[in-house]
Amino acid sequence: MRHPSHRNFGPAAIGLYLLAIMTATGAQAAEHGRLPATGGALSFQGAAGGGIVPMAVLAGLSTDPGSDWVLGGSLLTLSDFDLATLSFAASFDNRVEVSLTRQRFGIDFDLPPGLPGQIDQNILGAKLRLAGDLIFGGLPQISAGLQYQRVEDFELAQALGARDRDGVDLYVNATRLFLNGPWQRNFLVNAGLRASRANATGLLGFGGDRHSNYRLLGEASAALFFNPQWAFGLEYRQQPANLDGIAASDWADAFLAWFPNRHASLVLAYTDFGSLAGRSGQRGLFLSFSLDP
Amino acid sequence: MRLLQPALLALLVIGPACTGTHRADRLYADLGGSTGVAGLVDAVVAELHSDPRIRHLFAETDDAWFKARLNEQICKIAGGGCDYTGLDMAAAHSGMDLSEAQFNYFVEDARRAMTRAGIRIGAQNRLLARLARMRAEVVHQ
Numbered sequence: 001m002r003h004p005s006h007r008n009f010g011p012a013a014i015g016l017y018l019l020a021i022m023t024a025t026g027a028q029a030a031e032h033g034r035l036p037a038t039g040g041a042l043s044f045q046g047a048a049g050g051g052i053v054p055m056a057v058l059a060g061l062s063t064d065p066g067s068d069w070v071l072g073g074s075l076l077t078l079s080d081f082d083l084a085t086l087s088f089a090a091s092f093d094n095r096v097e098v099s100l101t102r103q104r105f106g107i108d109f110d111l112p113p114g115l116p117g118q119i120d121q122n123i124l125g126a127k128l129r130l131a132g133d134l135i136f137g138g139l140p141q142i143s144a145g146l147q148y149q150r151v152e153d154f155e156l157a158q159a160l161g162a163r164d165r166d167g168v169d170l171y172v173n174a175t176r177l178f179l180n181g182p183w184q185r186n187f188l189v190n191a192g193l194r195a196s197r198a199n200a201t202g203l204l205g206f207g208g209d210r211h212s213n214y215r216l217l218g219e220a221s222a223a224l225f226f227n228p229q230w231a232f233g234l235e236y237r238q239q240p241a242n243l244d245g246i247a248a249s250d251w252a253d254a255f256l257a258w259f260p261n262r263h264a265s266l267v268l269a270y271t272d273f274g275s276l277a278g279r280s281g282q283r284g285l286f287l288s289f290s291l292d293p
Numbered sequence: 294m295r296l297l298q299p300a301l302l303a304l305l306v307i308g309p310a311c312t313g314t315h316r317a318d319r320l321y322a323d324l325g326g327s328t329g330v331a332g333l334v335d336a337v338v339a340e341l342h343s344d345p346r347i348r349h350l351f352a353e354t355d356d357a358w359f360k361a362r363l364n365e366q367i368c369k370i371a372g373g374g375c376d377y378t379g380l381d382m383a384a385a386h387s388g389m390d391l392s393e394a395q396f397n398y399f400v401e402d403a404r405r406a407m408t409r410a411g412i413r414i415g416a417q418n419r420l421l422a423r424l425a426r427m428r429a430e431v432v433h434q
Contacts, residue, residue: 033398034394066394094393184416189305191305222301224304226414235301
């Protein structure tokens with residue numbers, strides 16, 4: 001079994017996209033005038049939000065007119081798996097977000113011969129703010145997004161009964177920050193619906209021998225800010241059971257987020273993924289960072 | 294830890310229900326009364342003048358006049374019983390075409406000033422929630 005650190009982390013792909021997006025949009029003239037922390041973190045699939053659930057907020061702090069970009073990454077360790085991600089996301093006029101993510105999923109137990117112990121996935125995401133605002137006015141911020149995902153190492157997914165190595169997720173999120181929430185603290189609420197065929201967010205392919213069509217999945221998160229820099233929150237993300245005989249638990253975590261300034265965020269979470277790829281009791285720690293130069 | 298799902302549900306349902314349920318008019322006292330608000334206003338104006346992103350907007354401002362109006366405004370919305378004698382917010386910002394970013398920088402400076410003035414987070418959030426309602430009359434006028 002190869003260890004994640006033994007292979008190159010696809011920096012060329014991310015670097016090229018980064019360069020293309022930066023030059024295409026002239027992001028050097030960017031105004032990023034949103035309030036601190038209102039770009040959230042970069043989730044493990046690249047879209048702005050929390051750790052495992054995206055939100056309606058767009059990456060960075062772009063206001064209209066302006067653009068901003070963010071670099072993020074995360075590490076997740078579970079009992080029998082680990083996941084490393086690297087993401088780049090940019091937002092324009094606080095209206096559109098694009099993101100690119102490379103994931104490396106490591107399997108930390110012996111697999112039958114011929115199945116690689118490492119699964120790479122690429123995710124290209126886009127999100128559009130449809131209406132409302134995170135903080136101001138009568139309507140919460142509402143955004144719709146899509147993710148095109150492709151698994152490079154499909155052998156394990158196929159062996160478990162997955163149909164396809166690529167797929168598209170569609171999602172809608174509504175997010176609101178109440179300035180004067182419980183205990184007179186800023187309080188964030190986020191709820192979303194996702195149409196997806198992804199098994200374990202695509203790490204185990206798309207569709208399956210038990211169910212292969214799109215399913216509607218719910219996800220939600222909430223966070224309480226002790227002060228403008230520190231928040232505690234919870235996330236929940238429903239998972240479909242598409243693979244015959246393979247239990248798929250919903251994912252949940254409790255997190256602590258730190259926004260030391262306008263340029264950085266750090267999230268530490270305790271995760272409970274339950275049964276994943278036929279292995280039960282998958283709990284662990286999740287750590288993510290984002291940098292907004 | 295199957296507690297996470299019910300805990301999140303509780304937070305999602307109870308959280309928003311608790312918002313804004315504060316003892317409305319203790320805010321003025323929590324800001325420190327007339328002394329506290331005067332100190333806060335001084336701190337806000339000092340922050341605005343030292344913020345390179347928006348200080349040009351206040352370069353021509355008569356500080357004594359501006360502080361008096363800001364004091365009345367905060368006193369009024371915090372339940373201190375003052376009358377606000379200035380222009381309404383839309384008229385006061387008419388023709389300035391302030392951007393969302395400039396409004397946010399003001400909020401950020403106000404937050405920093407409140408911290409510097411020793412105002413507790415809870416009172417900061419209550420005041421900001423009330424100021425936030427004026428945003429539509431300030432931005433893009």
